[in-house]
Amino acid sequence: MTVQGLRTVTSAQNGAGAFILQCKRLDLHYNLQGASSHGLRTFVQTLLPKFARQYPQIEFRVSPTPKKHPVVRGHYINGREKPICVRNMQPNEILKKVILLKEASGEKNRRQSKPVRSLNESVRGIWSPYHGDLRGV
């Protein structure tokens, strides 16, 4: 008998029952002096408090990194992270990027040709030529 791995009983279907936001943490790194960080510094002071209060399930970490361009980095439940460089951006542009990170699932971007992906078996079963009535040509 061949060695068989453990079969998974269930697979995660986030949103079918309960829904968990996939983004768990957002890191905002900026430079204290740099001109390219000016937008992110303003964002942290003006727009971030309201946004952070709206999403209590996301952890926000704000920290200065010297001599670097500003970066917003999203950490996801599946263990991946997604960094976006926000140098020379206005606060409202940065807000769009932060919303993008919040809405993302953390998966790698892939091309997908079919819109529906299903784990369920086919509802109507597989067609068989030996069943059902005969149809004239």
Next chain:
Amino acid sequence: MFSRSVLRRFASDLRMSAPSTISGAAPHPQRACLHQTASLKASQEQASSQLSSSKPESPLSATPRAQTSQPTTNQRTPPNNFIPQNRSHTPDEKRPVAPEFKEPLKVTRSLMERLPHLVGQAPHYVVAKLHDKPYLLTPGDHVRLPFLMPKVQSGDILRFNRASALGSRDFTLKGNPHIDERLFECRVRVTGTDAEPLRIKEKTKRRQRHVQQIRSKERYTVMRVMEVRVKTPEELLQEGAVIVEEGEDSPAIEAKA
């Protein structure tokens, strides 16, 4: 779904003017409208009993339940630092509009006879249409729409109300061209947005060295099917469905050949 946005302004006017009949019955009337499955029977009994006294002319309880919601005063004028926490905090014009039905649902006698067979045979599938494109959905499916749906964010629940077919293993209810939205419930949850990898298309012109690079990176709305449910004949009758004789364009359930 999008056609309802036309009714939005009209409905918000109606909400302002209409007196609150059942606002005491449900704490969040909009939520009750969305989660119809769970609180269907309880809220409908309340609604129908109050309807019979106040509005006897409207046959369906679903219609006035959402419309007569009377928002409190702090919802009208939220302060600057106010953050909406649930659906009742959203302003009137942004709330989902419950469908308005001019007349009760008409079902034929043969449909009523065959509907229990369809209802009893789980699982079900539905061919839901969005922008006239069909999506064959079963509960738990992962859907990536070929476009970015505006004005939704992750966590929102949508109800797909247009379907061309609804079926189980052996039975199919076919619409002509669509099934009445009061016969079934199909809900999806928006789980976020997705993007494709950056595409670069190189464009060239004749006798020119210059190569133009066109970059595109489309974004898509991702959702998960929460439920696909066919209503039982008892539910339909309770909601005010009327049994009529056979017509030409009446939907019928077909058995598998």
